[in-house]
Amino acid sequence: MLRQQGRLEVRQKEIPTVESKRNHNANNPLLSAGIIIAGWDHRHGGQVYSIPLGGSLHKQAYAIGGSGSTYIYGYCDAHWKENMTEEEGVSFVKNSLQEAIKWDGSSGGVIRMVVLTKKGAERHLYLPDRNYEGPGMDKP
Numbered sequence: 165m166l167r168q169q170g171r172l173e174v175r176q177k178e179i180p181t182v183e184s185k186r187n188h189n190a191n192n193p194l195l196s197a198g199i200i201i202a203g204w205d206h207r208h209g210g211q212v213y214s215i216p217l218g219g220s221l222h223k224q225a226y227a228i229g230g231s232g233s234t235y236i237y238g239y240c241d242a243h244w245k246e247n248m249t250e251e252e253g254v255s256f257v258k259n260s261l262q263e264a265i266k267w268d269g270s271s272g273g274v275i276r277m278v279v280l281t282k283k284g285a286e287r288h289l290y291l292p293d294r295n296y297e298g299p300g301m302d303k304p
Contacts, residue, residue: 181205182213200227204280232264232271239263254279254288262296 182203199215214227226244228236240260248256257277264271275290290296 179205181207182211198229200229202227202280204282210280228260230264230271232261232268235267236260236263250279250281258290258296265292 182201182205196217198217200212201215202210202212204210212224212227214222214224214229216222225246226240228240240256243256243259245252254277258275261271261275261277265273265275273292275288275296277288277290279286279288290298
């Protein structure tokens with residue numbers, strides 16, 4: 165993906181938008197797994213796209229996937245709200261993943277999260293032995 169992003173940067177003479185990345189991945193006949201593409205760019209701000217098996221493209225307020233997702237669709241629908249603060253968004257994702265972990269034995273136990281903003285990407289790590297409490301920062 166990084167090599168492909170580099171080619172897009174050369175062609176466009178700027179960092180590619182989220183929209184260009186989603187166009188690059190949609191309708192790919194070799195796609196054998198669903199993809200969630202999310203990001204922030206200077207043209208459109210924050211965006212989330214889901215590309216399920218088959219390659220159709222869906223712009224969404226949020227996207228979930230994986231084995232634990234079947235257990236949390238109702239939870240997410242009930243707790244999602246537009247225009248959350250960053251703190252509310254992190255809490256929404258963390259609580260949603262805790263529900264998936266609780267109900268799905270294949271969802272693991274560690275929550276790794278990347279918060280994408282205009283300032284860049286910030287990694288979070290939440291561990292079950294710390295009861296998923298902070299600080300939660302994963303320094304690479």
